[in-house]
Amino acid sequence: MKDVPKDTIIRAAEGDMNAFEEIYRIASSYVYTIAFRVTSSREDAQEVTQDVFLSVHKNLKKFQFKSSFKTWIYRITTNTAINAYRKRSKERGRKVSFDDDISTHDPAETKMEQTFDMQHNEALVRAMLAGLPSDQRVCVILKDIEGLKYKEVAVALKIKINTVRSRLKRAREKLMFQRKKKR
């Protein structure tokens, strides 16, 4: 995510709706991507995205620039997405798996110009993430998909850097083992 200009944040905090829309346009795809990758559901991802930006709007005045704005948004997003995922899991009485997403997939949203490789890659990514517990899944999403550094992941999730490192290591070991089994 590119940085949001400080002036834009200040204007949005003062109630400037155009400034807030600028923030939305910069951050929404990153927020939505995390939400979708964590929940495996487009419907839930849309709801999470709405909740995240409503929370950002409500709390903008309290943001004091002591931490990175980008990291602050990532933190709100991961918390909201994980809560939504857990709530859905409880409602369904079992862990959400990749297969559950098939029913919520909206064919209208599939881009016609997507190549076979892209579609194949997307299916592979979804399958990999679905096989991970939520704490490892979020670390993989923030590191490998969003491109954050270890320190940024640690701040966003409020965990230690060593915890980020160990979760990534365990996630990758598990994924490699699963890939070997399928061969």
Place this chain on the structure above:
Amino acid sequence: MECRKIQKLILSDYTDGELNSDSQKQVQDHLSGCAKCGQFQQDLQSTIIDPLRKAELLQPPESVWQTIKSTIEDRETQTAKPLAESIDRFRERLRVLLIPRKPAFAVAVVTILILVVGIFSKVSINKRNVLNIYLEEQITFLDCLDAKGGHDSSYAGSDIEVSLEELFL
């Protein structure tokens, strides 16, 4: 460095570019000389890391923004409504108090003023009456004494009258 440690680093810091330059070079030197670790690193990169890093950035539908925007606008309207109502009510009360709209109101105010003045006046008159009653009793008592002792009763009365005057000054 032994293979187990190298593979641990491959699974984390080496792949993620978190090693310092010296440690990075140590791992690279090991990989160039160890086929097993080299294969391990290639498998991880091609089957896990590359697909994840090629994953698309997804765009939310425009309806998401529209919902957010209308929710914020509704929220702001709800906050403004009770405040506007309170301001209107306060303004109305102020108008009633400061601007006499009806003659009846003026008559009511004047009546209240008269009552207040009258009440205060009555309080003074009552106090006077109590004092007069007491003094009359004293005069009667002194008259009795005077009648027995031959004193000039007017003198006694004039002392009391002076006292009364002093009392009301």
